[in-house]
Amino acid sequence: MSKGPTESHPGKDTEDRPGSAIDRRSFLASGAAAVAIADAPAAQAAEAAAWDRETDVVVIGAGAGGLVAAIAAREKGASVLIVEKNFDIGGRAMMSFGGLYIGGGNRLQKAKGVEDSPDREFADWSRPEKPMGRFSDRALVRTWADNTLELFDWLEKNGIKWDSYRGVPDRLDRNRTRLNVVRWPNEPTTPARGSGFVRPLEKTARQMGIEILLQQQMTKIHRESPLAGRVTGIATVEVDDWFKPKTRTMNIKARKGVIIATGGSAGNPVFRTMFDVRLTEEYQAENSEWTERTGDGEIAAMEIGAALGATACQTTQDDNLITKGRMGKKSNGAITELYPTSPHFFRARALGLVVKDYQNVILVKENGLRFYDETATTRDYEYYAAALAWTGDPRKFNGGGPIWAIFDADAVAREEWDVKPPHVDPNGYFFTADTIEELAAKIVNEYQWRPMSGAALRKSVERYNSFVDAGVDADFKKPRPMHKIARPPFYAAWHTPALHDSYTGVRINTSAQVIDLHGKVIPGLYACGDSAGGFGQHGICRAATFGRIAGFHAAAQAS
Ligand SMILES: Cc1cc2nc3c(=O)[nH]c(=O)nc-3n(C[C@H](O)[C@H](O)[C@H](O)COP(=O)(O)OP(=O)(O)OC[C@H]3O[C@@H](n4cnc5c(N)ncnc54)[C@H](O)[C@@H]3O)c2cc1C
Structure with missing residues (x-):
């Protein structure tokens, strides 16, 4: 095995947290995981022969996590390109109820007399008597809790309008922090409230000069060598309205980083039966009319050595699985x-x-x-x-x-x-x-x-x-x-x-950097949302929290 990427690219954020939760033994025992790595195409070993496009940060997926990540990276001065498989932005977030677990003691909570703090949020989501609390990586839970107050203001600044809290004010209960967004006015596609999260962010992203390439599916993440070195960019293929590949392909160079925000793996029977062998092909991924959730980001990352995070969250039989x-x-x-x-x-x-x-x-x-x-x-x-x-x-x-x-x-x-x-x-x-x-x-x-x-x-x-x-x-x-x-x-x-949800994905650290099977950071690779593992929280706020962190961190890297 060649020299590990962390050794070749030392940095202050290359923590590998040996104590954090990863079911490494079951991952390695999983035939599908082993096959995914063993079958990595030989061509992947080579640096892309020619780059068709070049940018600082490439974001894969224009849903909840991806839009936030793109805006965050652009805000810090990076040039940003989003590739999106669908012919519209939004991902599953578009069809969601648009209620975020976001509290920490913000102004709307105070106005309602709701007592809250990051400590309380952390306590809610790390309680061992709740399955997701028991199996989530507490370092990631803490990061989410410590970021929600800032995220609330940041989302507002970037166009999100808040409606109301759904929850019970006084209880130590996650519903205390569930805040609905206002639906996007005159959204022509769906009456779902989730448009009020993704449409304002799309508007902001476009105003900031972020290019969104629609009907472009990421098919591969390029790395300097198959299992070592920096991530250098991605390969894409143009897809039709049914997500079927056409012939036009592209290599896009990412000078600073690639952010996976592909929305999880619930729609991939091979992937999901790694966790629960009963979930055979007749079980459909909800809202596949908008996004397939075929685990593209997870698979591409695993092909260059990524580990999965907190996989037990996927099998808790809890929450919105x-x-x-x-x-x-x-x-x-x-x-x-x-x-x-x-x-x-x-x-x-x-x-x-x-x-x-x-x-x-x-x-x-x-x-x-x-x-x-x-x-x-x-x-x-x-x-x-x-x-x-x-x-x-x-x-x-x-x-x-x-x-x-x-x-x-x-x-x-x-x-x-x-x-x-x-x-x-x-x-x-x-x-x-x-x-x-x-x-x-x-x-x-x-x-x-x-x-x-x-x-x-x-x-x-x-x-x-x-x-x-x-x-x-x-x-x-x-x-x-x-x-x-x-x-x-x-x-x-x-x-x-x-x-419904995917509760595991590639293993990330508190900077949203992807971690490999040796516990080392894969330099230049980030993940957020349902494609990131480690924290089994339902939905948009988890995606936004780690999307924002990923965008900031990627933008700060040297080109
Ligand atoms: C009915 C319903 C109700 C929900 N209600 C809520 C709620 O009230 N509150 C809440 O917090 N959450 C809710 N959710 C969950 C929430 O929508 C998701 O958790 C969230 O959207 C995940 O964000 P994401 O960025 O990971 O994925 P998504 O928002 O799904 O975005 C992923 C994007 O990546 C794209 N993509 C995938 N593969 C590729 C590829 N290879 N190349 C390029 N692009 C790709 C997809 O097309 C998609 O646009 C709900 C979901 C549903 C279905």
Whole structure:
């Protein structure tokens, strides 16, 4: 092995924190991780032959973390280029609820009489009785807590308008610090509040002269040699509206640094099954109509030696790992929606139906059998465990298979659902029939790996209807089953749980520098947001905190 990068590029921020949390043994044991490194293309060893573009800092991804990182680097005098895979900026943050965990005792908290301080924030998020507190790297939690007050002012300065705190004022509770942004006025793509975070930052970034190259996918991070030396830039390929590579490629030199802000790995079944082998391909990443979350940043960084950080956060079965969300569409977890007129709607294909009352549906697996109390909340991890359990068929050992909501015409009336496009996707994600057997036979879907038995579905419906008569669910203890599934037409809507956040990614230090498998900094490489590991906090504030730190730090490097 050649001389480590830290030795060749000493610097005051090259801490490697040997005591911080990394499950190194399980990472090395992971076949997929080993393959990712072993398969690194030979071409990667070479310095890019020719640079097509050159800038101080390259940011990969124009979502929550990337926009903040870019503005921070530009503010400190660096020239900045953002490459973004989509044809619009925003990432998943665009479709988010736009509520940040940001407190520390700022002016809005004071006005409401809320007691807060960085110490309190740190205490909230490092409590060992909470899974994310137990498994997060406390050095990163502390960094987040110590930065929130400054970040609040900085975001405001860069265009963010705050709405209101959601939380309970007095409790030592993270909701105390959950502050909503104001939705961007007249946003044409989505009614989601998250536009109020990314659109103002986009405006600021463009005003500062930051160039955003859309439909450019980073495919590789260049380093002086495969596992040593500075990061020198990236390779990109132009992609079409479906994120499919076209032919035009580019090498972009980064004189000071490359910042990974690619939004996590929830949409990559190979990557996510490193952590949970049950999360096979039928589980969709929520909001994949806006961003795929294929772990591009993590994989490119691992190919040049990066480690992962605090991977236990990914398997805590806590917080927003997986959700029930909308049904009748493929990326079904999305609780927020697009407008049907949105330029992104073609990827979503439907708005999906919100189930107000789970008394109106039963949920069956791909074998036509119920498996749990349908009224379970979205945070009930026993529900997901039951959904993900082996069906007993040796043709598919891992993953539970698709989940379908089954209901009848009376349920449609009670819920006031419109069961036509654009509300549902009849192309494999929503079916209608006059009998239960016909309904089962109609369920043909890319992930329905065996036909659903009409007899099994009929039996499930009849048994459930008998529970309605008896007032007791003898199988799964659904509280007092209320409504029979009896009046045709009958419906089947895709309702497989969807994957929400990524809670691990590449290992970073408190300067957002990426750490390699030997605990050394990879000079010139940074990460933030859902692609950075170490701190299992949901969402935008974690992305913004480490994006800002990454931007400042990268801009301060020598060219
Ligand atoms: C329904 C919903 C509600 C949510 N509500 C909240 C909330 O209220 N509060 C909160 O804090 N968080 C919320 N979140 C989570 C929050 O949106 C994410 O945690 C946050 O956006 C992560 O920021 P990021 O920068 O890591 O990724 P993103 O914002 O997703 O940005 C990543 C960007 O990188 C781009 N990209 C990926 N790969 C490449 C590549 N190879 N080359 C170039 N570009 C690439 C993507 O296209 C994307 O634009 C919510 C999410 C959803 C889906």
